[in-house]
Amino acid sequence: MNLLSGMWQWLTDPTNWTGTGAIPARMLEHVAYSGVVMLVAVLVAVPLGLLVGHTGRGAGVVIGVSGALRALPTLGLLTLFSLLMGLGLVPPLLALVILAVPPILTATYAGVAEVDPAVKDAAKAQGMTPGQVLGHVEVPLALPVAMGGIRNAALQVIATATVAAYINLGGLGRYLIDGLAVRDYSRMLGSVLLVAVLALAADAVLAALQRAVSSPGIRTSPTEK
Amino acid sequence: MGNHAISFREVRKTYPDGTTAVDDLTLDVPEGSLTVFVGPSGCGKTTSLRMINRMVEPTAGTVEVNGQDVSTVPEAQLRRSMGYVMQASGLLPHRTVVENISTVPRLLGQSKRAARERAEELLETIGLDRGLGGRYPSQLSGGQQQRVGVARALAADPPVLLMDEPFSAVDPVVRADLQRELLDLKQRLNKTIVFVTHDMDEAVLLGDRVAVFARGGRLAQYASPEKILREPADQFVSDFVGRDRGFRALSFDTHDIPLSGVLTVDGQGHTAEVGGPAGVTDWVLEVNSAGQPVGWVTSTQSAEITDQAHRVGGSLHHPGGSLRSALDAALSSPSGLAVAVDDDGRLLGVLRPQDVLEAIDKVRESRQ
Ligand SMILES: Nc1ncnc2c1ncn2[C@@H]1O[C@H](COP(=O)(O)OP(=O)(O)O)[C@@H](O)[C@H]1O
Numbered sequence: 001m002n003l004l005s006g007m008w009q010w011l012t013d014p015t016n017w018t019g020t021g022a023i024p025a026r027m028l029e030h031v032a033y034s035g036v037v038m039l040v041a042v043l044v045a046v047p048l049g050l051l052v053g054h055t056g057r058g059a060g061v062v063i064g065v066s067g068a069l070r071a072l073p074t075l076g077l078l079t080l081f082s083l084l085m086g087l088g089l090v091p092p093l094l095a096l097v098i099l100a101v102p103p104i105l106t107a108t109y110a111g112v113a114e115v116d117p118a119v120k121d122a123a124k125a126q127g128m129t130p131g132q133v134l135g136h137v138e139v140p141l142a143l144p145v146a147m148g149g150i151r152n153a154a155l156q157v158i159a160t161a162t163v164a165a166y167i168n169l170g171g172l173g174r175y176l177i178d179g180l181a182v183r184d185y186s187r188m189l190g191s192v193l194l195v196a197v198l199a200l201a202a203d204a205v206l207a208a209l210q211r212a213v214s215s216p217g218i219r220t221s222p223t224e225k
Numbered sequence: 226m227g228n229h230a231i232s233f234r235e236v237r238k239t240y241p242d243g244t245t246a247v248d249d250l251t252l253d254v255p256e257g258s259l260t261v262f263v264g265p266s267g268c269g270k271t272t273s274l275r276m277i278n279r280m281v282e283p284t285a286g287t288v289e290v291n292g293q294d295v296s297t298v299p300e301a302q303l304r305r306s307m308g309y310v311m312q313a314s315g316l317l318p319h320r321t322v323v324e325n326i327s328t329v330p331r332l333l334g335q336s337k338r339a340a341r342e343r344a345e346e347l348l349e350t351i352g353l354d355r356g357l358g359g360r361y362p363s364q365l366s367g368g369q370q371q372r373v374g375v376a377r378a379l380a381a382d383p384p385v386l387l388m389d390e391p392f393s394a395v396d397p398v399v400r401a402d403l404q405r406e407l408l409d410l411k412q413r414l415n416k417t418i419v420f421v422t423h424d425m426d427e428a429v430l431l432g433d434r435v436a437v438f439a440r441g442g443r444l445a446q447y448a449s450p451e452k453i454l455r456e457p458a459d460q461f462v463s464d465f466v467g468r469d470r471g472f473r474a475l476s477f478d479t480h481d482i483p484l485s486g487v488l489t490v491d492g493q494g495h496t497a498e499v500g501g502p503a504g505v506t507d508w509v510l511e512v513n514s515a516g517q518p519v520g521w522v523t524s525t526q527s528a529e530i531t532d533q534a535h536r537v538g539g540s541l542h543h544p545g546g547s548l549r550s551a552l553d554a555a556l557s558s559p560s561g562l563a564v565a566v567d568d569d570g571r572l573l574g575v576l577r578p579q580d581v582l583e584a585i586d587k588v589r590e591s592r593q
Pocket residue numbers: 240241242244245246264265266267268269270271272273
């Protein structure tokens with residue numbers, strides 16, 4: 001019980017909310033890391049998923065590589081990249097991008113691959129070029145499914161971005177590392193709660209976005225079949 | 226070569242797996258005709274149809290549309306110049322009915338507004354309420370979806386319409402409606418239509434010309450439906466057309482069946498005999514002041530005809546019409562008598578079922 005009250009005390013202590021290493025600043029860092037990682041991951045995974053889904057080529061490779069990447073522990077990658085590239089922002093961001101790419105890539109690919117062949121065939125028979133089939137048919141139908149992968153990735157990235165603190169960077173992970181060092185469990189627990197709140201908030205925003213990009217014609221069952 | 230909208234010249238299609246779907250097909254589809262490709266499943270009808278709009282490329286031979294080899298026309302451009310309707314409606318699920326119908330006009334660069342107006346107009350043409358324009362395909366019945374598919378194919382007013390089993394997946398009642406409407410559309414819009422079906426009845430009902438395909442992609446017979454029913458070119462066609470072809474052939478026999486008299490009553494309650502002395506007296510036909518039939522009443526009800534009248538409902542027979550229509554008219558009439566009318570819808574008399582059957586027997590005998 002005194003763990004919870006300790007956490008509450010830490011969260012409500014006004015001195016923790018102002019200054020350079022304070023909660024708002026750490027949250028901002030955390031959001032910035034996650035945002036950059038998600039942006040890069042989306043820019044890599046969505047076009048690749050669309051391409052593979054549209055052409056039907058390389059699907060086996062994509063699924064295999066995605067599975068392999070998922071098996072890599074982020075902390076291990078971070079250590080490896082830091083050893084190779086030295087300290088700085090690049091190693092943790094890269095490790096997190098590798099965490100985020102597989103769910104987005106497989107979801108985008110699945111979204112395109114799931115499009116009813118009869119719908120694509122009809123679109124082509126009406127006189128759409130391959131590019132128009134992609135833009136007018138495959139992308140709008142795959143987007144809701146791809147957004148599912150993006151939400152999934154965002155949850156993982158926000159939770160895992162705490163690893164940046166292992167190599168002396170900021171973010172909410174700072175409180176975990178520093179709290180552990182001095183056995184300040186209230187601080188650790190408080191930061192975990194903040195990470196969770198951040199993840200849920202991000203998910204709510206992305207869920208709204210997912211809804212916005214889903215046509216009402218398919219909204220009832222965005223991943224049917 | 227004259228006005229052949231579509232010509233197949235020694236066309237063969239062998240798929241990469243070695244299946245020869247179409248073998249040495251040479252066939253001319255006259256401009257403005259409704260030509261049906263019919264045959265059992267897997268005999269190359271769809272493949273042949275799809276070679277017209279280059280959804281399938283022939284292995285050998287050429288397909289020409291209005292004298293031009295289609296392989297010289299860019300695919301997208303060619304396809305936009307031909308409406309295409311398929312069995313699975315293939316509507317875009319994320320777009321509304323109006324947006325779906327607007328697809329080709331939009332691809333051709335028409336403004337959103339112009340395409341939308343045209344789409345709404347087409348909704349009426351194909352017998353759908355304008356209010357459905359904002360719905361999504363998943364909110365429509367199968368029959369409505371097929372109608373939208375037809376509207377989409379008509380949107381850019383293409384001279385050629387390709388239809389691949391468009392009505393196979395809808396229930397028989399809706400199918401009959403759709404077939405009737407297609408015939409009606411054909412009358413109103415001057416289009417060359419190629420229609421694929423595996424159903425001989427549908428082929429006979431719709432086609433000006435029927436091409437019967439046999440397994441292995443061979444064209445077994447290409448002629449008018451009457452000719453195919455009367456003189457099947459070979460055993461395959463004869464088997465495919467089936468045992469009941471005698472009944473189908475009734476669609477084309479016109480025969481003068483003797484009319485019988487009927488007792489009529491008008492709005493004022495005056496009775497009369499039309500077409501001769503009335504043989505049957507327990508059914509009375511109500512007629513309006515123009516002499517057109519309104520409905521059957523039984524003689525015991527004749528005091529309160531107006532609300533007791535059975536609407537004629539069933540089909541009317543026009544003398545010179547087919548034996549099949551005469552039989553239909555008799556079978557669908559509450560009195561069992563077919564009501565015969567002239568071109569203005571005025572009552573001429575009635576046909577007794579026994580006279581219709583006798584005429585059918587005579588036709589059968591004459592063919593033995
Ligand atoms: N893409 C394809 N690849 C290989 N074989 C095919 C392909 N499409 C059709 N076929 C084969 O070609 C033959 C004719 O098919 P199709 O033209 O669809 O016939 P139908 O429309 O008369 O049922 C069938 O044996 C079918 O299995």
